[in-house]
Amino acid sequence: MLVLSRKKGETIxxxxHIEITVLGVExxxxxxxxxxxxxxxIFRQEVYLSIKEANKESAAPSTxxxxxxxxRLRSQK
Known part of the structure; x- marks a missing residue:
């Protein structure tokens, strides 16, 4: 992980193509x-993890x- 120090108004x-600007610190x-x-x-981590879990659940076949x-396959034999 890269760790940078930035002040209000400074950008990374x-x-x-992607700019991250510190708008304020309170x-x-x-x-x-x-x-x-x-x-x-772009998602907050908790939203991203929720979406990922919902996608995983919807893609998994129900038991x-x-x-x-x-x-059905057994009965066709």
Whole structure:
């Protein structure tokens, strides 16, 4: 992990296309602005993990459907 110190108004550039700017600091809360191309998805970590888990659940076959399919395949033999 790269660790950088930035002050209010200072920016970090990632691969010529993404800019992260420190907009403000209040206590232990840092407000940042992110400029990136529209095709780049940007999520807070907790939102990203929730989306990832929902996708994983929707892609996994349910046990009931899998058992029904296996029974059907067995009966075709």
């Amino acid at each position: 550039i990632i691969q010529d 206590g232990d809360t840092v407000k940042i602005g992110i400029s990136a191309p529209k095709h780049v998805d 009931g459907n899998l058992n029904a399919l296996m029974d």
